[in-house]
Amino acid sequence: MSDHATDSATETFVAHRNLLFTVAYEMLGSAADAEDVLQETWLRWVKVDVGQVRDQRAYLVRITTRQALNRLRTMKRRKEAYVGPWLPEPLLTAPDVAEDVELAESVSMALMLVLETLSPTERAVFVLREAFDVSYDEIAAAVDKSPAAVRQIAHRARQHVDARRPRQVVSPSEARAALQAFQRALETRDLQGFLDVLAPEVVLMSDGGGVKQAALRPIIGAEKVVRFYLGGSGKTAGTITCEPTVVNGNPALVVRLDGELDGIMAIRVEDARITGLYYVRNPEKLTRVESETPLTLR
Known part of the structure; x- marks a missing residue:
């Protein structure tokens, strides 16, 4: 590839x-x-005759999707051997992500967990169609299926996700109010405060990755969650502090132990009460919470 072609390929890749x-x-x-997928995408992209590509954005998305599908299949084995619940890696995000309702929902911890229940191909089709509005023909080229098959997969995946995703999109102010109430209850060890903000069927999932202490199974029910927090915090040697942040486009808490980062608490809110608590403590998953990660659907 000539220097000019390499520069053009680089500019296009950086732009997208x-x-x-x-x-x-x-x-x-x-x-x-x-x-890693982006690195693999770049290595394939620089080998392409860019001048022959009609829609460079679509072509790059296709390469990325194929590489991500390959990676998804290898990750499945890692997740099967993972100690305790596996939670998505939280990302500190800029205010523009939170302001984009569609983007904030698509990367929310709650929806990302629902996507974990799809097969790799279903997840790819759902993400490309629902979040990025990619055409069925383009998706078909990316996942090596016919457009008709992709339509069926998209329909099946949408039904599966709709049955499990939050029933309503909660405004950032509602989520912040619930999070503030939870923070107050946590810091003051207020039993009634916990019960007021937690839905009766709340689910707590904590991810320590076998490195940090965490519940090995989801804890279900407000009373069990409260017992876990009030019992656990009483045994913690050190001072726990919380501060609000925005993770994956949604309100969350940075939890510190004696001033050192201990974890990120994300939530799922429905009808003004918390139905899901997601606490990521695995240090390997906390590398993207100190500086913002830019995200976009365009």
């Missing part, structure tokens, strides 16, 4: 990099793996 990262991250739930 944030989009490609978002595609890979929504498919994988891991920033580290998404970065």
Whole structure:
């Protein structure tokens, strides 16, 4: 490839990099793996005769999707051997992500967990169609299926996700109010405060990755969750502090132990009460919460 062609390829890749990262991250739930996918995409892209590509953005999304699908299948084995619940890697995001309702929902911890229940191909089709509005023909080329098959997969995946996703899109202010109430209850060890903000069927999932202590199974029910927090915090040697942040486009808490980062708490809110608590403590998943990661659907 000539220097001019390489420069052109580089410019195109850089122009679409944030989009490609978002595609890979929504498919994988891991920033580290998404970065690896982008590296693999770049290595394939520079071998392409860019002048012969009619829609360069679509072509790059296609390469990224194929690489992400390959990575998804290898990640499945890692997740099967993972200690305790596996949660997506949280990303500190800029205010523009939170302001984009569609983007904020598509990368929310709650929806990303629902996507974990899809097969790799279903996840790819759902993400490309629902989040990025990619045409069925383009998706078909990316996943090596016919457009008719992709339509069926999209319909099946949408039904599956709709049955499990939050019933309503909650405004950032509602989510912040619920999070503030939870923070107050946590810091003051207020039993009634917990019961007021937690839905009776709330589910707590904590991800320590076998490195940090965490519940090995989801904890279900407000009273059990409260017992876990009030019992666990009483045994913690050190001072726990919380501060609000925005993770994956949604309100969350940074939890510190004696000033050191301990984890990220994300939530799922429905009808003004918390129905899901997602606490990521695995240090390997906390590398993207100190500086913002740009995300985009365009």
